[in-house]
Amino acid sequence: MAKDKKLVEEITAREDDFAQWYTDVVKKAELMDYSSIKGCMIFKPGGYAIWENIQRELDKKFKEVGVENVYMPLFIPESLLKKESDHVEGFAPECAWVTYGGLEPLQERLAVRPTSETLFCDLYHNIVQSYRDLPKLYNQWCSVVRWEKTTRPFLRSSEFLWQEGHTAHKTEEEAEEFTIKMLNIYSDFCRDYLAIPMIKGRKTDKEKFAGAKATYTIEALMHDGKALQSGTSHNFGDGFAHAFDVTYTDENNELQHVHQTSWGVSTRLIGAIIMVHGDDSGLVLPPKVAPVQVVIVPIRTDDEAVAAKCNEVLDSLKKEDIRVKADFSDKRPGWKFAEAEMRGIPLRVEIGPKDLEKGECVIVRRDTREKTVVKLDELTEKIKEGLETMQSDMLHRAEDFLNGHISDAHTYDEFVDAVENKPGFIRAMWCGDVACEEKIKEDTTATSRCMPFEQEKIDEKCVCCGKEAKKLVYWGKAY
C-alpha cells in the first residue's frame, strides 16, 4: 500500500501550504507545464480538455442570445491602441511589441493584443452605418498577451486563453441591459456547470476596466479564503465610440454614437475549479466539466471475464454520452485509484472477479470517497444518478463554504481583525472615496471586490473614515 500512496504523498497538504499544494496539483494532475518562454505556460491535454468543455458550453449560451463569433488580428498598431487615453494607459505598459516583420524593421510597432477593444471599434467604425446594422454582438476565442513579472499557472501568465465579447448598441439602456445579461450568463454557468457560487456586483471606479464607464464582476471564494475575480462585463457607454468615431444614422436620420460593451472569462476559471474543489488527493472535477467523468478499473487485469465486462460497461456508458475511460494498464489497482483521484475523475467503477460472480460492482465517488455496491444491470442508471448527485453536492458544499466565510465589519478594528483572522469576504460600508480604498489596501492588503447588486445598509458610516456610508462593499484579499 505504501507504494500506491506515492502519488498522493508527492503533493503538499492543502492546509500546510496552499500555494504549494496548488502548484503540485497543477503539475501532478498534468494540467499545465512551464515552458522555456518566460511567463508562458503549456496547456497540457488534461488542462486544455477542461477549457474545451468550458468553451463548448459557454459558446452555446452566447449563441442563444444572438452572439456571433469572429476572429480579429493578433496585432494592434500603436497608434490605434493610443486612441482611447484611459485604455492605452492601462495596457501599453504591459504589451509585447513586435518591431520586425521578416528581415525589415516595421515603420510602426505593433502590440500583441492585450485585449481587442480598439480593433473592434475600428471594425465597427467601418461596418456600422445605420440603426439597421445594430446591435452588433461579436465574440472571439483567442489568446492574449500581458507581460507579467510574476506568474502562476492559470491565474497569471504572460499569455492566456480567453473569450472577449464586444458589442455595439443603439442606446445606453440596451448596452447596460446586455452588460448585465452577459454577467448573468457567466454567473449561472459557474454555478450550474462549475459548481462555483459567485458574488455579483459592480467594481468601484478604482478597480474598473481601463476605459469603461462601469465594470461588473463575478467574484469567487477560494479554499484559502482569498477572492478570485472570475469574469467581468463592462459597459463603455459612448466613450470608445467618441474616440473611434463609431456612429450610426438613427430612425430620424440623425447621427448618433453607439453604446458599447465588452465581457470576458479566461482560463483563470480552471484555477477557480482547482482552488474551490480540490483536496489533498488532488483535483476534484465537477462532473459536468470533467473531460473524463467515469473511470473503470478492472481489479484483476489477467482475468478475461473481468476485461470483457469492463469493455461491455465502457461501451454501454459511451452510448449514453457519458465520458468514460477504462484503465487496462499493467499498474496495480491502488496506483490506478490514486492516479484517477489526482486527475479528479468524478466516479470510479471497480470490477473484480468476485464482483462478477455476484453480478455486482463498486462505484466510488471522488469527492466523498463514498463506496456503493451496485448491481451490474443497474450500473448505467446509478452512474447517471451519481454524476448528478455529485454535481449538486459539490455546489452545496461550495455555497456553504462561501456563506460560512463572509463576515461583517462595523468598525475599522473589526475590519483589520477580520482580514487577519477570518479568511473570506468582509462586508463593510464605504463612503465612495478612493482614499479609503487606498488606505484599506495599504493597511491590510485587502481590496474592494465589488459593490453587490443586493445592497443593504449594515451601518450608517464608512468603515474606514467614518463619513456617511454610500455603498455596501465586499472586501477581501484576492488573487
Added chain:
Amino acid sequence: MAKDKKLVEEITAREDDFAQWYTDVVKKAELMDYSSIKGCMIFKPGGYAIWENIQRELDKKFKEVGVENVYMPLFIPESLLKKESDHVEGFAPECAWVTYGGLEPLQERLAVRPTSETLFCDLYHNIVQSYRDLPKLYNQWCSVVRWEKTTRPFLRSSEFLWQEGHTAHKTEEEAEEFTIKMLNIYSDFCRDYLAIPMIKGRKTDKEKFAGAKATYTIEALMHDGKALQSGTSHNFGDGFAHAFDVTYTDENNELQHVHQTSWGVSTRLIGAIIMVHGDDSGLVLPPKVAPVQVVIVPIRTDDEAVAAKCNEVLDSLKKEDIRVKADFSDKRPGWKFAEAEMRGIPLRVEIGPKDLEKGECVIVRRDTREKTVVKLDELTEKIKEGLETMQSDMLHRAEDFLNGHISDAHTYDEFVDAVENKPGFIRAMWCGDVACEEKIKEDTTATSRCMPFEQEKIDEKCVCCGKEAKKLVYWGKAY
C-alpha cells in the same frame, strides 16, 4: 426586378476575371474583411462559422484516432527556432519578432510562432522518457504568423488560423503510418464534407517542408484550373529528435531517438470551397459545412398566416438539427433570394399565401436553382433529401471537373502547350532532378504538385530533360 439584381451585379463575372470574382464573393458574402494591419484579415461571422464547422468535424476525427489537444506558447525564442538548421532557414526570414516586453527590451528576441515544431520538440524532450510514454499524439488549434508581402483572403495572409498536429513515435514505421493516416483523414474529410476531391501524393524534395524527411499533400483543383495545396502531413524521421535530443528508453533499456510527424490544414480550405463551388451569384456551400443550411423566405411578410407557418416550419426543422433561419426582414423577396444566394445557403424555402391555400411550398436548390413544389407535411423529409442530394451532386460535379482537367504530356512541347492552353493538372514523367523542376517553373510558372500514390509509367523519359523517368508527377500552376 432591376433593383433585386443589384447584389449580384456588384460581383464580377467568374469568367471575366476570376481573381476579382473571388475577392468580390469574399467581400459580398461577408466572409472576411481587410484590417488596418498590413496583411492581417478579419474573419467575419459568415467566414468564421464555416471554420467552426470544419474545426468541429476534423477535431472529432482527430480524437477518434487518439489525438489530444494542447495549447503551446505563442512565442518562440530565437535560439530555439535555430536548433534545426533547415527549419530556421525556411521560417526565420518571414517571422514577426517581438523585441520589447512591456517597457523593457528583451534579452533575446521572440518569434511569433510561424509553426510550432520547435516548441513541441522542446516539450517532448522534457516529458518523454520511456517507451511507455509513446506515442504522443498532440494537436493545437491556433493562429500562426508569416510575414507575407502579398496577401489574398484565406489563401495568403500574415496571420491565419490552422491546426497543427505534432506526434512522437517509437519507430520509423509507426511515424510513417501515422503521417499517411492523417493525410487520409484530411482527404476523406474534404471529399465527404467539403465535396472537394483531392489528388494525394508526396512532395518532391524541392517542395517539401523545411526540416521534413517526407511531405505528403492533398491538392485540389480550383475552377480557374489552378491547384491549391490544401493540407500537408510531414514525416520528420528522427531529424528533429537529434536536433532537440528527444530520446526514450526502449523495452531493452537502450536509448533511442523518437520519430516525429506534423500535419496541418488551415483556413485556406475556405478559399478552396469558394473557388471550387462558387458561381456568378456568389458562394455555394456544401450542405454539411454550411452555417445556415436552409433559409425560409415568406413571400408576403404582412400575412399573419404565412408568418405563422414560416415559424412552424422553422421550429420543426430546428428540431431535426437542421441549421435553419427565417428571413422576416422588410426587404423584398427578390432581394432576400439574392442575398441568400450570395451567402451560398444550400436550400431556400418559399412560402406565400397561395402556397398555404394549397398546403404547399417551394424548395429552391442553390447549386442548380431547381425549384420543387412540395407538400408542407412532407417538407422535413424533402429538406433532408434535398441536402443529401445537393451534397453528393456537388461532389460529383467537382469530380467531373477535376477528371476533365487532367492532361498527359509526353514531350516538353506538349507540356508547355498544356500549361498555356489546358487549365488543370498535367501528368508528366520526371527524372527526379531538381534542375528539371526549376526549368519547368522558370519556363512555364508550373510547379510539381505531387508524386501521386498511384504511380503509372506513362512514358520512359523525363518530360523535361529526356533522361530516364523515375516518377509520375502532377504539375500545375498553383496558388
